[in-house]
Amino acid sequence: MTPTYMYAITRHLTKRQVDSIRGVAGSIVRVLDGDGMSCLVSTVQLEEFGEDALRRNLEDLSWLERTAREHDDVVRAGARLTATVPLRLATLCTDDRSAQQHLEEFGDAARQALAKIDGHDEWGVKVFADSQLSVFDGSEPVAVTGTSYLQQRRQHLQRREYSTSQALREAEEIFESLANLATDARRHRPHDRRLTGDERPMVLNAAYLVERRRTAAFRSAVDVLANSASGVTAVLTGPWPAYSFTPEPEI
Amino acid sequence: MTASVDVRANVTETSLVDLLDRLLGVGVVVAGDLTISLAGVDLVTVKLRALICTVRESA
Secondary structure, three states: OOOEEEEEEEEOOOOHHHOOOEOHHHOEOEEEEEOOEEEEEEEOOHHHHOHHHHHHHOOOHHHHHHHHHHHHHHHHHHHHHOOEEEEEEEEEEOOHHHHHHHHHHOHHHHHHHHHHHOOEEEEEEEEEEOOHHHHHHHOOOOOOOHHHHHHHHHHHHHHHHHHHHHHHHHHHHHHHHHHOOOOEEEEEOOOOHHHHOOOOOEEEEEEEEEEHHHHHHHHHHHHHHHHHOOOEEEEEEEEEOOHHHOOOOOO | OOOOOOHHHHOOOOOHHHHHHHHOOOOOOOOOEEEEEEOOOEEEEEEHHHHHHHHHHHO
16 A cells, blocks of 8 residues: 555646656655546655554654655645645545545535635734833842732732733734735634743734735735734744645545 | 834745644644544544654754
8 A cells, every 4th residue: 555645635737737846755746636626646655654654753853844844845836836725734545546535525625715715825923922021021029028029029920911911912903903904814823932932922823815916915014013013023924825724624 | 124024034944833833734732632634544643742842942
């Protein structure tokens, strides 16, 4: 058995259009056709992508990073050619026949998703609560008596909390106003500080599906909002393939 | 371009965590298990705790 790795479902593509695309682990990307759509796939080895191997490899950060970037490269290559619905990392079928079956089962959802994301890009907006926090962090109480120390300490923590909830409110406003400029929007879980390595807490990690002709308007809106909102910093990422707007297949 | 929006982010290398947010579909969490589908075959559970520790070290 040689598993078939599925990268994305696209509008119809020819064999020729994809013949220079390389997939995960150096594999060669092919198209499977079904129902007027194509699926970008490649054949991978059981030794690397079988269930046991995958379980092990997904916990190996260098393997995960390499595979994630190779997967992303294929999806981006598809998205440059035509409307592309990305599939999750390590979407595997036992063989091409099984992949084809899944493509057919997923057909209606995929067709709707293709229509929705056609002419769109995904943009990421991460919002961090600003440095007021670290200012307070730096001004530790200096009182000498126990009671006034605790009093100051409490005020210090209250200010911190206030500032975080204020930042969360700002982030929510940013989320909503940018959503008005997008076809769709969703939130990812904000990254933990241990992941960002940034002492400022992330208060929003959003993804927007933006029509390409509205890209400039969207970007300048991020710019304006980030400036008008006090106490937060916005970071824009993208353009991304429409990863965050892929319908979940029913398993 | 302003100081508060890092518009350079779209030309510099994509951060792994941002990519995994999207490729894993559930967001990267600090604790808990992640289920990845092996379409029609099986389910693989990944212990994300170990993964996150490594992401941190390499950041």
